[in-house]
Ligand SMILES: [Zn+2]
């Protein structure tokens with residue numbers, strides 16, 4: 144039963160998730176507002192992950208164990224990217240100076256019941272792949288506009 148598998152799932156209280164890097168040196172925990180996955184196709188995410196970056200996003204507290212093994216790379220004026228020093232796993236993108244995070248969905252322990260709901264920076268997606276999922280798509284410019292004139296990135300150009 145889904146109810147027993149996900150006792151913490153509740154639209155009012157959020158969803159508690161845990162994740163870890165490939166080697167296990169870093170684990171993290173957070174409470175998500177919903178079980179939604181977004182994809183960023185931007186050029187920076189492609190370089191960082193070897194593909195598009197599939198994330199679960201939230202604003203709030205991110206609990207990290209093994210922080211000594213985390214490196215932060217400031218990839219733009221707005222964003223920084225965390226990865227495991229030991230195994231190289233991409234852990235999360237963080238909007239600098241805020242509590243907004245985009246966690247690596249692939250690093251979550253429990254990926255069940257997640258739904259792909261958005262694709263961003265679709266204009267930077269290379270032609271050699273396409274997702275069959277039918278989701279809303281936003282260009283980089285639309286993403287920037289939606290986040291009030293430049294206070295986001297995920298990437299590139301801003
Ligand atoms: Zn690791």
Ligand SMILES: [Zn+2]
Pocket residue numbers: 183184185186187188189196264296297298299
């Ligand atoms: Zn990106």
